[in-house]
Amino acid sequence: MIKVLIVDDDFMVAKVHAGFIQRTPGFTVVGVAHTGAQAVVETERLQPDLVLLDIHLPDINGLDLMQRLRDVAPELDVLVISAAREVETVRKALRGGIVHYLIKPFSQKDLHERLEHYRSAYQGLDSSKDVAEQADVNRVFGLDSAGAQGGRPLPKGCSVETLKLVKGALTAADGDLSANEVAVQLGTSRVSARRYLEYLHAEGVLEVRLKYGVGRPERRYVLKV
Amino acid sequence: MIKVLIVDDDFMVAKVHAGFIQRTPGFTVVGVAHTGAQAVVETERLQPDLVLLDIHLPDINGLDLMQRLRDVAPELDVLVISAAREVETVRKALRGGIVHYLIKPFSQKDLHERLEHYRSAYQGLDSSKDVAEQADVNRVFGLDSAGAQGGRPLPKGCSVETLKLVKGALTAADGDLSANEVAVQLGTSRVSARRYLEYLHAEGVLEVRLKYGVGRPERRYVLKV
DNA sequence: GAAAGTTAAGTTCATTGAGTACACAATTTT
DNA sequence: AAAATTGTGTACTCAATGAACTTAACTTTC
16 A cells, blocks of 8 residues: 655645545555645655645645755655746756646546556555666656557447456456457457457457367457566 | 766676667766776766666665765755665665666667656756746656646636536535536536536536446446545 | 368458548637 | 636547457367
8 A cells, every 4th residue: 555645734625635535446545644844744644655746735835855865864855836938947846756747727637547557657666676678768758558548549330448358357357258259248249349459469469279179260359468 | 969978887887878768868877887987987977867876786785875865965866776676675766766767688779768768757847947847746756647637626617606507506416417407407508418428427516327228328426425 | 082061360441430631710829 | 808727518539339240270080
């Protein structure tokens, strides 16, 4: 569980963020601070993994606060959330080694994406490994060619929604599935199921095994690795 | 022209890097340093925009050196190039606000990509602008592709009133609704209903399920739990 | 070992809803 | 009062799917 501390002077905003993060699987809100002083105290006490930091605070500039928090907890990661969009502020924050800089107002989806990215990128780089691969570092900087849907734009005649369903079916399945089985499971036609399966196969996500019997052999699809 | 300082204890390596960067349009090598002490002096004297920094140095740890360089030139960006792949070293560097961390050995292509990225991302965020857009920040983190959706205050051509009606319809509905059903219920056109529904979907408020039948599948919208 | 038999893969295209471009009317700004 | 702006609708094009079909890759039979 990734422990998050929210730092925002606006009570309502802090509450909303807290609620959202609490509902995000894998994340838990361990505390909320409304001033820089509180933030330092809470960081020391709670040792969060991640701080959601608003730049605008009553007692101290958020960027300076960031340095203080790092003194208290060197392992701390910071996600800046701010309405401040002056280039100098942003650049300074970037040089401070932040996880991301979200400019208000942003949608729940934006925040959700950043949290997911944090989990997969930064946390994949933790104690479970001793040495990092270049791929791990690239992931942090968003160069993850495979992972999310950021990649190439699906062939014409395909939808993200259906693709997800197909992936889901394969993940849920214990072993391999035929196009027909996938179709039945999703409620689509075999033709559609096949479209997506072959797409995933072309992408290198799936492996195909032939199952022989009477008649033409059946193509059975399995997720790789 | 982006001024680059190379810091590497190996003379040959430094020379190779320098040659490569010199040949990269838009970049120029202003100096080379082989020790941490030299690096500090040269940084102060030459005021480079970017430092190519090897972690392994004879007189000081590269990560500590980075802090010193920042003291001398706060505007400095750092691209770490190192054979060091201990996770702790990498994480520490990331928290130090580096531009990227390239693990040796790497190809010229890798370096070239990082330089191009630096130019388009970081330099696009310089004095020419006063305020940054979310898109600018995303570019730094390599999210230039899909990230769009800048303004939260509703897309052009939408009203809060209608938005509320749409939300209301969804809340009242027991299950999911199609754009058409929402339209009929509100007395608006399907197009308008869709506008709001897709907006809510982009916001992450709604979920879309496809209902398959003959012909193109129907998008059915449900409020997320 | 060729022909027949069997089963599923692969293709075509009608169908139906999604998505877009632009026109329009009601505002607000100049 | 002319011009820009905004929220909506009309009329269209495009896209995701499945039914019906043809083709392919095997096994079995003689």
